[in-house]
Amino acid sequence: MHPKTTAATLLLLLGLAAAAPPDTPSPADAFSKLRNFLGGLNLQAAQERIQDAYARGSEAVMTYTGILGDQLYHWWQGEE
Numbered sequence: 001m002h003p004k005t006t007a008a009t010l011l012l013l014l015g016l017a018a019a020a021p022p023d024t025p026s027p028a029d030a031f032s033k034l035r036n037f038l039g040g041l042n043l044q045a046a047q048e049r050i051q052d053a054y055a056r057g058s059e060a061v062m063t064y065t066g067i068l069g070d071q072l073y074h075w076w077q078g079e080e
Contacts, residue, residue: 006038013030
């Protein structure tokens, strides 16, 4: 689940818990339900996607840094 969606869900549940009429479950019940909901999310998949994006991004940065270094070297040395 997207972090913004998770945050929006959390705020919605907190808002509903605060505005709940007296005959509804207490905020403690809402927090336990929220904890159960968040515990059921597949955060491992999100973490793997983040790690994959980081690996691909850092690989691209290293590639272009190497190209830039090569260009600077040849510019500095000139053609011989």
